[in-house]
Amino acid sequence: MIPASPQADSAVGHKPPTIIQGGMGAAVSSWRLASQVAQAGQLGVVSGVGLDLVLARRLQDGDQGGHMRRALAAFPVPAVAARAAKRYFLPEGRAAGRPYAPVPRLAVKQGRRSQELSVLGNFVEVWLAKEGHHGIVGINYLEKVQLATPAAAYGAMLAGVDYVLMGAGLPREIPRLLNQLAGHHSLSFPVTVAGAEPGRFAVALDPFALLGVTLPPLHRPRFLAIVSAHVLAEYLARTEEIRPDGFVIEGPRAGGHNAPPRGKSVLDEFGEPQFGPRDYADIEKVAAIGLPFWLAGAYGTPEGLRAAQAAGAVGIQVGTLFALSSDSNFDPAIRETLVEGTADGTLQVTTDLRGSPTGFPFKVAKVARSLSDADVVAARPRLCDLGFLGVPYLRSNDTVGHRCPSEPEKQFVRKGGAKGDTAGRLCLCNALMTNVGLGQTRATGYVEKPLVTLGADLDGPQRLAVLHPDGWTAHQALAWLLEPIES
Numbered sequence: 001m002i003p004a005s006p007q008a009d010s011a012v013g014h015k016p017p018t019i020i021q022g023g024m025g026a027a028v029s030s031w032r033l034a035s036q037v038a039q040a041g042q043l044g045v046v047s048g049v050g051l052d053l054v055l056a057r058r059l060q061d062g063d064q065g066g067h068m069r070r071a072l073a074a075f076p077v078p079a080v081a082a083r084a085a086k087r088y089f090l091p092e093g094r095a096a097g098r099p100y101a102p103v104p105r106l107a108v109k110q111g112r113r114s115q116e117l118s119v120l121g122n123f124v125e126v127w128l129a130k131e132g133h134h135g136i137v138g139i140n141y142l143e144k145v146q147l148a149t150p151a152a153a154y155g156a157m158l159a160g161v162d163y164v165l166m167g168a169g170l171p172r173e174i175p176r177l178l179n180q181l182a183g184h185h186s187l188s189f190p191v192t193v194a195g196a197e198p199g200r201f202a203v204a205l206d207p208f209a210l211l212g213v214t215l216p217p218l219h220r221p222r223f224l225a226i227v228s229a230h231v232l233a234e235y236l237a238r239t240e241e242i243r244p245d246g247f248v249i250e251g252p253r254a255g256g257h258n259a260p261p262r263g264k265s266v267l268d269e270f271g272e273p274q275f276g277p278r279d280y281a282d283i284e285k286v287a288a289i290g291l292p293f294w295l296a297g298a299y300g301t302p303e304g305l306r307a308a309q310a311a312g313a314v315g316i317q318v319g320t321l322f323a324l325s326s327d328s329n330f331d332p333a334i335r336e337t338l339v340e341g342t343a344d345g346t347l348q349v350t351t352d353l354r355g356s357p358t359g360f361p362f363k364v365a366k367v368a369r370s371l372s373d374a375d376v377v378a379a380r381p382r383l384c385d386l387g388f389l390g391v392p393y394l395r396s397n398d399t400v401g402h403r404c405p406s407e408p409e410k411q412f413v414r415k416g417g418a419k420g421d422t423a424g425r426l427c428l429c430n431a432l433m434t435n436v437g438l439g440q441t442r443a444t445g446y447v448e449k450p451l452v453t454l455g456a457d458l459d460g461p462q463r464l465a466v467l468h469p470d471g472w473t474a475h476q477a478l479a480w481l482l483e484p485i486e487s
């Protein structure tokens with residue numbers, strides 16, 4: 001049995017949550033949903049992907065309800081918050097057809113503006129999720145999106161985030177990063193640059209230089225690594241410096257990105273990969289590690305919770321049930337379509353091996369007028385202007401560039417990418433923004449289309465749709481999941 005790390009003991013005095021409402025990007029698990037779950041005594045998790053862009057766009061839409069500005073007013077360095085508000089806030093919102101202004105991209109060498117906006121975006125989301133109660137709130141990041149992580153995690157910690165969760169890769173560097181950020185230490189966070197030897201490049205963050213003030217030490221959040229295989233959990237647990245405080249073990253039916261199928265991939269008649277027993281972690285081996293863990297991916301039912309606990313898990317992480325609740329931040333029209341399709345059994349969720357520029361399989365809900373339809377994809381002008389899911393690469397002149405397999409093919413190949421890597425790729429960054437009502441309008445009038453992800457298991461939502469034909473809240477979903485345990 002591995003002892004819990006000293007940081008974990010000093011982190012939160014709460015008992016571990018039975019239910020983790022999974023992070024759902026981008027901004028599907030927004031502050032409102034996480035707040036509702038936290039108020040019900042479970043772990044509410046905001047998505048930490050692209051929160052600089054989310055903040056800038058909400059401000060440009062007039063900051064409905066004043067929530068962004070209320071949270072910005074709580075930022076410990078008012079001048080930093082004021083700069084962002086001045087740059088992006090439009091009291092009347094955007095004029096019809098006016099595109100959102102671009103935000104600075106986070107690169108390996110990061111300027112003040114990009115770091116400030118990332119710190120603020122993450123601060124705002126966590127601050128709002130924690131406002132007015134004593135429940136616990138986490139933030140979810142993707143390991144693949146390395147450039148953003150230091151500034152993003154710092155912003156979340158300035159707002160007192162209780163848990164950081166990270167999937168889509170092997171998060172070795174996070175325990176150390178969180179320790180450094182808790183002390184406001186100037187740090188260097190190693191990042192992978194395609195074509196460069198490992199360890200050559202790092203993102204620098206100097207909190208004092210950025211904010212210009214000395215702040216009291218921060219509370220160090222607990223860190224949960226989201227992994228798909230017991231061997232990855234065993235590897236991370238072996239060494240103290242990289243050991244998380246626990247694991248979320250996510251199976252191949254979960255929403256969002258999945259781990260690729262192991263071994264030679266077998267496709268069915270529709271071109272979908274077949275996941276087999278080897279794609280599921282050996283839970284006995286995970287339990288033998290001795291760290292707390294939660295099971296995710298098709299566990300979002302009362303029976304799923306019971307089965308997970310019988311296997312030694314503290315509880316479960318649930319996504320789809322909350323994504324379809326009225327507290328999620330899906331565009332209401334999209335959510336309505338999804339709930340209707342769930343209730344009448346017509347909604348299909350498939351695994352797209354090629355769509356995501358990250359190269360990971362991605363669960364896609366078939367929704368009319370979204371990028372799940374080949375004609376809608378064909379009609380989209382191919383471009384990449386957000387770049388959250390691309391990678392830095394080493395140019396021939398020894399500087400670092402940025403490329404994404406979803407950008408125009410010629411451009412990608414000119415940057416040294418392989419042509420074959422572009423086939424079937426979709427612009428997730430723009431589509432995910434449209435899913436939450438923040439889609440870009442181009443100068444040509446083209447409006448970015450959505451691409452919806454959900455888990456493959458719709459049993460829970462179907463049963464809740466019978467209990468609550470007019471839709472359900474996060475509290476109702478939690479009450480249903482927990483009823484057998486609480487009664």
Ligand SMILES: Cc1cc2nc3c(=O)[nH]c(=O)nc-3n(C[C@H](O)[C@H](O)[C@H](O)COP(=O)(O)O)c2cc1C
Nearest residue numbers: 022023024025167254255256297298318319320455
């Ligand atoms: C709409 C949606 C978006 C998601 N986005 C992310 C994400 O950004 N990062 C992540 O680690 N997991 C993401 N997930 C996975 C969930 O956090 C959760 O682990 C998973 O959905 C659990 O499986 P379930 O949907 O069967 O409950 C997403 C899931 C959904 C439904």
